[in-house]
Amino acid sequence: MQRMTILAAFAAVCLALLSEIATAGPAQDRLEKLRVEADERSAANDVAKGEIEMIEYRRTLMGRPGLILYVVFFNDVGQPVDYFVTAGKCTSSTKRLTKSWRFKQGQVGVNDKGEARYGDFVLPRPDLDGVHGSSDHYIFCRTVDGKYKQWSGKYYASDAPIEITIKPLAVEFKKDGTNGIQKQH
8 A cells, every 4th residue: 555655646746747847838948938038138238239339330430531520629628729620530649550569588688787688578669650658648630721730638529510609719820930829809
């Protein structure tokens, strides 16, 4: 009798497990459904797609042939100092076309005791224009009439014209070396 009870209990457990498996559906379908739900939740909270689209838009815009930008330079209190139109994009002093360092193996000189220095070293490399080191951050642009503009302050740039209601505080240097500072009226 005890043996029959154990067999009956075992059979009941087996039937319960089989019915659970049969009603649950194939495991792959369940996993696929869970994956789709997770993707939907992730997409609802994902800002990376928007970031990527904006970076692609900027890259396309800035690489457009004949690009012109409307640029305003501001002083420390927000007064417009200069307003001009560029031929192409402005760039910053921190942009480099080549690496700012070079790798050197072996002897690279002597130390203060006159002993040779051996090893692997990362050394500064001159930029394309031959300059070593760094400088203050600034942007530089070429205007549509071929002038070079450089600025280390705040600025605003747009591919659409900018309406300025205050006349910029422009400084013009005359050929005789004097300046013609404009005064606000």
